[in-house]
Amino acid sequence: MARKVKCNSCGNLDEHINMTKNDKGKYFHIGECFEKHLAHRKLIEDENRKLNELYQYIKDLHGIPKEQNIHSSVMWRIQELRNGNDIYQGKKERKYRVGVEYDLLLSAYKLKEKDIKWFIENVLQDQVDAKDVSKCLTIALKGLAEAWRLEELKKKREVEKEKQMASTKEDTSHFTTQEEIRYTRQKDDLDISNLL
Known part of the structure; x- marks a missing residue:
């Protein structure tokens, strides 16, 4: 049986395998509790x-x-x-x-x-x-x-x-890139470039 320790964020007891330790030696649940602790320290x-x-x-x-x-x-x-x-x-x-x-x-x-x-x-x-x-x-x-x-x-x-930048991105979304554009040459009966 693993040793039980108390989470400093939520106060619940849990096995120390499910916990992480900060630099001051205090235990926190891996995930939400530890993230909450890091956000508080940053604040x-x-x-x-x-x-x-x-x-x-x-x-x-x-x-x-x-x-x-x-x-x-x-x-x-x-x-x-x-x-x-x-x-x-x-x-x-x-x-x-x-x-x-x-x-x-x-x-x-x-x-x-x-x-x-x-x-x-x-x-x-x-x-x-x-x-x-x-x-x-x-x-x-x-x-x-x-x-x-x-x-x-x-x-x-x-x-x-930010709203203006988002609307600009939406406005330019209908443009296509050069790779997507395919040009086809139209046949013209009066064109003599094939003969030259």
Whole structure:
């Protein structure tokens, strides 16, 4: 009798022969459970990559040195925005039905970059403090609706382009290739080329 192990995805016990092991030593059913696990890991890696891009952009925008990190309260606020909450006067406030994606927040930052730079130079006088970075995050959130609208417009254009490409393929499907075309010479009584 084979040893039984628990699947980390569905939680069912099964023989280890029917399971596969990931790089961390956890077991998953071969097939759907393992595919689900791989898709989840890919999603987490994408989220971490997008968060890292946003993190580096904020550090560069504020001129924070490489060896210094952004204050944890700002990162907590960004994480809460991702979960659909915003922090207002130290309290969580449900603001969005679905959280704000990191790449959308990065787009909002880029849209409001000019305003944020002006705010850093004229109001904050080039200070880099947790409150100051949080204020700039608030400015970026004001551009969130516009960034979302531009993202939706971009997706709509991609869908229209795909539809147009599909219709173009359908339109050209009735054309034949050169191999399929056979030319036959028509007999003409006045043609004297056979005599020459």
